[in-house]
Amino acid sequence: xxxxxxxxxxxxxxxxxPRKPNLLVVGGLGSPSWDxxxxxxxxxxxxxxxxxxxxxPVGLGLAEARPNNRILVITGDGEMLMxxxxxxxxxxxxxxxxxxxxxxxxQYGETGGQPTHTAGDTDxxxxxxxxxxxxxxxxxxxxxLNELALSIHEIDGPAFYxxxxxPDLPGAVxxxxxxxxxxxxxxxAVLKDQIT
Amino acid sequence: MQNKPPEWPEEIFAVxxxxxxxxxxxxxxxxxxxxxxxxxxxxxxxxxxxxxEEEGVGIVAGAWLGGRRGxxxxxxxxxxxxxxxxxxxxxxxxxxxxxxxxxGEWGEGNPWQVPMGQGAPGALEAMGVTLFRVDRTEEMAxxxxxxxxxxxxNMCSVAVLISQRLIGAKGFK
Numbered sequence: 129x130x131x132x133x134x135x136x137x138x139x140x141x142x143x144x145x146p147r148k149p150n151l152l153v154v155g156g157l158g159s160p161s162w163d164x165x166x167x168x169x170x171x172x173x174x175x176x177x178x179x180x181x182x183x184x185p186v187g188l189g190l191a192e193a194r195p196n197n198r199i200l201v202i203t204g205d206g207e208m209l210m211x212x213x214x215x216x217x218x219x220x221x222x223x224x225x226x227x228x229x230x231x232x233x234x235q236y237g238e239t240g241g242q243p244t245h246t247a248g249d250t251d252x253x254x255x256x257x258x259x260x261x262x263x264x265x266x267x268x269x270x271x272x273l274n275e276l277a278l279s280i281h282e283i284d285g286p287a288f289y290x291x292x293x294x295p296d297l298p299g300a301v302x303x304x305x306x307x308x309x310x311x312x313x314x315x316x317a318v319l320k321d322q323i324t
Numbered sequence: 325m326q327n328k329p330p331e332w333p334e335e336i337f338a339v340x341x342x343x344x345x346x347x348x349x350x351x352x353x354x355x356x357x358x359x360x361x362x363x364x365x366x367x368x369x370x371x372x373x374x375x376x377e378e379e380g381v382g383i384v385a386g387a388w389l390g391g392r393r394g395x396x397x398x399x400x401x402x403x404x405x406x407x408x409x410x411x412x413x414x415x416x417x418x419x420x421x422x423x424x425x426x427x428g429e430w431g432e433g434n435p436w437q438v439p440m441g442q443g444a445p446g447a448l449e450a451m452g453v454t455l456f457r458v459d460r461t462e463e464m465a466x467x468x469x470x471x472x473x474x475x476x477x478n479m480c481s482v483a484v485l486i487s488q489r490l491i492g493a494k495g496f497k
Contacts, residue, residue, distance in 0.1 A: 154386070174389055179412040182382030186412075189347060189386025189394065192370045197390075213375030214382075221372055307416030311389065319391045 130268055136160075136231045136293040140167045140202060142277045143229065148198075151281070152190060152318060156183030156203025158238040159297060160231055164202060166301035171317035174310060175303035181211030184228060188218050191226040191285075194318070198225050198281055205232040205246045205290075212255060218286045219260030226285045228256075229276075233295045241295060256288035263287035330490065332464040333358035336423065339465060340395065343472040345421070346370065347387040347394030349380030355425030355491040356397045377402035381409035381420065388418050393476060396422040400485075401437060403444040410451040413481050420453075420481040421472055430488035445485065453481040461490055 140163040144153070147168070155161035155175035160183075164173050174190075176183055187201035208230045218226060234247035246252060253264045267273050267289055276289060304310040315323055336359050340348070348363045348371045350356060363369045374380050377398045384394030396406075403424060413420035427434075428441020445455055456471040458464050468484055475482040 176412070178415060179382065179409050181378065182385070182409055182412060185379040185382025186386035186389070188372075189383035189388075189392075190390045191386075192347065192372075192383075193387045193390025193392035211379065211382075214379050216375055217372065217379055217383075221370075307412075311416040311418055314389055315391070318389070322391055 132268065132292045132294055134268070134270070134273060134291060134293050135296060135298075136233065137163050137166060137298045139231060139273060139291050139293060140164060142273055143200070143202070143280065144168050146277055146280060148281055150196065151198045151200060152194065154183055154187040154190065154199065154201045155303065156201070156207040158204055158207060159233075159300075160202045160204050160207070161303050162300045163231070163298075165303040166298070169303075171313045173303070174314045177303065177305055177307070180207055181214075183207055184211055184214040184218060187226055187228065188214070188221060188223055191223040192221065195225060197318070199223075199227070200280065201226070201228045203228070203230055204237070205230055205234060205244045205252065206236045208252060209244060209246075209250070215256050215259040215261060215288065222286065224285045227280065227283055227287045228289070230288075230290045231293050232290045233293050235295055237295070237297050252290050253288065261286050261288045265289050267291040330461060332461050332490065333362065335465040336468050337362040339468045339472060343393065343469070343476065345393040345395050345472065347384055347392050348372065348397065349374055349383050349394060350397040351377055351380075351399070351402055353397065353399045353425055355399065355486065356423070359397065377405040378409035380422075381406050381412055384420060385412050385416070385418055393419070394421075396420075398422060398424055400424055400426045400428065400441045400444040403447055404440050407447060407451055410453065410481060414452050417479045419475040419479050421475040421484075422482075423468065423484045423486065425486045425491055426488045428488070432488065441488075448483050451481070453483050455483050455485060457485045457487065459487045459489060
């Protein structure tokens with residue numbers, strides 16, 4: 129198996145570069161949220177800074193409420209493992225506009241780098257496929273990542289990708305920590321005059 | 325004597341329609357079975373079966389971000405699964421409505437249901453959830469309606485606890 133070389137923040141930058149206005153992003157607790165905030169302080173991003181395990185459920189609720197938007201959940205391996213049953217729920221709901229990307233550094237980066245189960249025998253892509261998500265892949269190279277980024281608006285969901293990244297943690301760039309502000313900013317950007 | 329099925333599931337359903345609540349999340353529950361069937365028959369309702377209750381807190385939060393109202397239907401044993409998840413609506417000042425069928429409190433037949441059933445109200449209150457309780461069927465519509473108004477008008481977390489007395493204890497003997 130090839131050596132892991134992809135850097136998490138570059139990965140998020142590449143994924144969000146071809147972004148169109150109908151893309152909504154949900155970030156999972158920890159470094160994925162910091163990576164999104166560092167890349168693109170976009171009001172159409174909603175980054176969780178708590179409620180570990182809920183990034184995918186939030187993305188699913190949003191996907192069902194906004195069928196004309198594309199929803200991209202970007203989270204980490206530890207956060208995904210905590211809400212792993214939600215992959216079955218996503219498969220069952222068949223949200224065609226939902227795509228999940230797990231930045232897998234095989235460790236709990238925020239708490240000191242303790243290994244997650246993906247450092248051992250756990251294979252998140254196999255779990256997603258076994259949960260019934262039909263479009264899945266593991267991304268290890270720059271070429272594979274570029275291909276994924278270019279298809280982000282076309283992929284038929286639900287889709288699930290693991291991007292293997294190095295354990296390097298770039299400096300934390302925080303999204304709005306006040307959830308009420310983050311929520312209002314997101315709703316004003318997305319719902320515009322339909323806000324009630 | 326043949327018992328007539330209770331009409332309160334239809335009354336809760338009517339409140340969901342009036343209040344435009346269309347994202348219905350649930351872990352299958354005998355007490356909510358009829359309500360879930362009624363919701364399933366509606367094209368404009370998304371009815372989502374969860375693997376565990378905390379997913380429902382996330383899904384209705386995501387629905388709210390997208391401009392849609394939701395509700396989580398669960399049993400008191402599921403309340404314990406939602407506790408840390410309740411930080412999401414609290415920290416984000418989002419509305420959160422749940423309707424809980426109680427166990428472990430009215431001649432319960434299963435001792436394993438008692439700890440969480442007895443602990444559910446305190447656990448919810450500890451997380452800042454406002455409680456409404458329904459002990460009599462004739463109050464159901466009013467209370468569920470008020471609870472929904474409380475949640476969605478004030479951006480807060482609200483639980484309606486439906487007394488086990490209205491559902492009946494499950495016999496194990």
